[in-house]
Amino acid sequence: MSDGFGPDNLPYGVFTLARGERRLGVRLGNGVVDLSGLGGLLATGSLNPLMAAGRQEWTAAREAVAAHVASGPPVIPLRDVTLHLPFEVADYTDFYSSEHHALNVSAILRPDSPGLSPQWKHLPIGYHGRSATVVVSGTPIVRPTGQLGAGEFGPTRRLDIEAEVGFVVGTPGRRISTGEFAEHVFGVTLVNDWSARDLQAWEYRPLGPFLAKSFATSVSPWVVPLDALATVPAGRQDPEPLGYLRPAGPAYDLRLTVEWNDTLVSTPPFASMYWTPAQQLAHLTSNGASVRTGDLYASGTVSGPGRDQVGSFLELTRNGTEPVKLADGSLRDFLENGDLVRIGGTARSAAGTQISLGSVSGTIVA
Amino acid sequence: MSDGFGPDNLPYGVFTLARGERRLGVRLGNGVVDLSGLGGLLATGSLNPLMAAGRQEWTAAREAVAAHVASGPPVIPLRDVTLHLPFEVADYTDFYSSEHHALNVSAILRPDSPGLSPQWKHLPIGYHGRSATVVVSGTPIVRPTGQLGAGEFGPTRRLDIEAEVGFVVGTPGRRISTGEFAEHVFGVTLVNDWSARDLQAWEYRPLGPFLAKSFATSVSPWVVPLDALATVPAGRQDPEPLGYLRPAGPAYDLRLTVEWNDTLVSTPPFASMYWTPAQQLAHLTSNGASVRTGDLYASGTVSGPGRDQVGSFLELTRNGTEPVKLADGSLRDFLENGDLVRIGGTARSAAGTQISLGSVSGTIVA
Numbered sequence A, B: 001m002s003d004g005f006g007p008d009n010l011p012y013g014v015f016t017l018a019r020g021e022r023r024l025g026v027r028l029g030n031g032v033v034d035l036s037g038l039g040g041l042l043a044t045g046s047l048n049p050l051m052a053a054g055r056q057e058w059t060a061a062r063e064a065v066a067a068h069v070a071s072g073p074p075v076i077p078l079r080d081v082t083l084h085l086p087f088e089v090a091d092y093t094d095f096y097s098s099e100h101h102a103l104n105v106s107a108i109l110r111p112d113s114p115g116l117s118p119q120w121k122h123l124p125i126g127y128h129g130r131s132a133t134v135v136v137s138g139t140p141i142v143r144p145t146g147q148l149g150a151g152e153f154g155p156t157r158r159l160d161i162e163a164e165v166g167f168v169v170g171t172p173g174r175r176i177s178t179g180e181f182a183e184h185v186f187g188v189t190l191v192n193d194w195s196a197r198d199l200q201a202w203e204y205r206p207l208g209p210f211l212a213k214s215f216a217t218s219v220s221p222w223v224v225p226l227d228a229l230a231t232v233p234a235g236r237q238d239p240e241p242l243g244y245l246r247p248a249g250p251a252y253d254l255r256l257t258v259e260w261n262d263t264l265v266s267t268p269p270f271a272s273m274y275w276t277p278a279q280q281l282a283h284l285t286s287n288g289a290s291v292r293t294g295d296l297y298a299s300g301t302v303s304g305p306g307r308d309q310v311g312s313f314l315e316l317t318r319n320g321t322e323p324v325k326l327a328d329g330s331l332r333d334f335l336e337n338g339d340l341v342r343i344g345g346t347a348r349s350a351a352g353t354q355i356s357l358g359s360v361s362g363t364i365v366a
Helices: A048-052 A055-070 A099-109 A178-184 A197-203 A277-284 B048-052 B055-070 B099-109 B178-184 B197-203 B277-284
Strands: A012-016 A023-028 A031-034 A082-084 A092-095 A126-128 A134-136 A145-149 A152-155 A163-169 A185-192 A217-219 A255-260 A263-266 A296-298 A340-348 A354-365 B012-016 B023-028 B031-034 B082-084 B092-095 B126-128 B134-136 B145-149 B152-155 B163-169 B185-192 B217-219 B255-260 B263-266 B296-298 B340-348 B354-365
Touching: A023 A055, A031 A055, A048 A055, A126 A277, A126 B126, A145 A197, A163 A255, A163 A277, A178 A185, A178 A277, A185 A296, A185 A340, A185 A354, A217 A354, A277 A296, B023 B055, B031 B055, B048 B055, B126 B277, B145 B197, B163 B255, B163 B277, B178 B185, B178 B277, B185 B296, B185 B340, B185 B354, B217 B354, B277 B296
Parallel strands: A092 A296, A134 A217, B092 B296, B134 B217
Antiparallel strands: A012 A023, A012 A082, A023 A031, A092 A126, A145 A152, A163 A185, A163 A296, A185 A217, A255 A263, A255 A340, A340 A354, B012 B023, B012 B082, B023 B031, B092 B126, B145 B152, B163 B185, B163 B296, B185 B217, B255 B263, B255 B340, B340 B354
16 A cells, blocks of 8 residues: 555554444554454554563464455545554653764753763663653643743743654563564554753753653654564664674664644654664663563654764754744744644565555644 | 551551451551441542542541551451552652752752742742652662663662651642642652662653662652641741742651661751642642642752751762761672662641551662
8 A cells, every 4th residue: 555554554542433432453554453353462452462471472463464454354444533642651761872863962951061971872871761751752841941041030931853663572572682672572563752952051050951841742642563564774884892792683673753833844764773773672772671561761862974864853953043934934943832742663574575554744823 | 656657657658468468557656456347438449549438538537547556356366468569659749848858959950040040939849750650669779770870871879768748638639729638639658769870860850860760769668647747836947938839738857767778868858848748739730730639749869957857868979979887897889789778757636646657768779
């Protein structure tokens, strides 16, 4: 199918019909195929039980779903369903694994000492976020308030996005090697880690971002199974990482798009990330910490080398000093109330076709 | 009762008898009173449903429990029960609200630029932690591994404690004013936020601590209801905080003890904290972020002005440069395998008596 939601994709989501209970479905074209009639783990109304069951069950479920889809089932138009958060989030972790993004941010925010922090190429830097405020695409984003500096409280003036790719853990574990990545990670979502840059600048030393990012994190309503995606070789890393981060594991040639209202402003290339998702998971669990079903870890802002490939407006507008012109002629530095941001993505499927990752969108409200 | 677990206390916990299901109980003396026979929210085997029901139900439950206890129910000896995590943790947040601790850490780790960060007295600094690895007192603490510096991976050499007080959210909400604190917070636990200082020093810039603290956070098995505790006036704050952090709300005169093996090494005074728990909750939700039933937020390391009042071994041993001598004559800089740490606490009850907060302990294993 030309829209990227054919039988080579079949991403999972949770939907309701009017006044109905939650059901598991897969997206097909512009509609949803109800899976609840297939029974077992597909009839629970939640993706988490299937995700907890492990890779063998994931493969079996995908085969059963593919056979069902091939049999020509009813397809419920998207306009007739409400989409929900596709899984219940356990812990939410966010990384910082684009070298281009880290260098851009450093140059913009710390011009006196630009460059990567000393450990950046030795480990994938990350931090924990707030799982309570992970919301599904389409949820309005209320402009956060907070301290903008000493003695000043109000709505953020520097509301930004971070275009990211999220990885959803199915099988629990700890000390997960990079080679075990596909045994533990169920699939992929798109993530927008909304950020208030003025709150962040004031609050972040020495314990990192807190309220600047805890008000909302949006995810796409479809979890694309890892099995649907083609892999590509990971990029070269210098210095060579420590043993627990080797081999790097698969990379993915996901191509993101960022639309600000009706204007395509950026096309971040996920293949340009420095650290792979397998390395991120290995690092996250390398101290003995456990991951659970429903854990979401995001890649960090995806920025490529080009100015039109950045994953944040901080970078796009050089911290607001170089506004961008949208299709309607208006200028933007950061987000205004009423603005809509939609992050989309496409991928090469395991079958060699181009498939869609869907999109994650949100409109800013006062 | 002389041990601090009389009818003026009645903290809640979750226990099992041999091969039994989970039950809610309250501690009385050296035993547990089973509450499952009282029905309703007390018969669910989990504290979360009661916590979610709101303050009116909390008061009614406490009255019912007190009446039951007064009727002379069977008391199951502690040795016959297994204690579990007393509530299911939603999001875990940790603050940094002791001025003495922040100044000590700064002087020890950043001697070239000691002092508080610029925003420290304007807002309670905090960060998100890992809720998956919150464990109940008594759980063995496996020494974490990680990067100790560039190119070096191994067991931490600087395993430390952080003696803290945790606040458990019952009623969900957002933008919670300091005056609404007692409507949302159900009770208090003791917290040990185990920390690997070498991992932390290498990883923490610019996004804060991550693996240095995500391997384990221990909590005491008893949640002392807020209703059991006497309040004291909060300390003076200069500069005056912004409006959303005023009034400061209640403070609590909790007195902690830190035992390293059999040696009492410190007595951190919670009353010396700069920011109150009501201000922490107000700040946490001031951007619009929601809290949920089961959210745990910890005070940050409790350190008083005296060298024998610090809540971490980093401070006690000046980052290992001034080892302490334990009762058996041995010296310690940081934790060794086999070491046991027990953090205890007492409080003044609402009835004017002295009550116990129980204790949180853990033994280090390789």
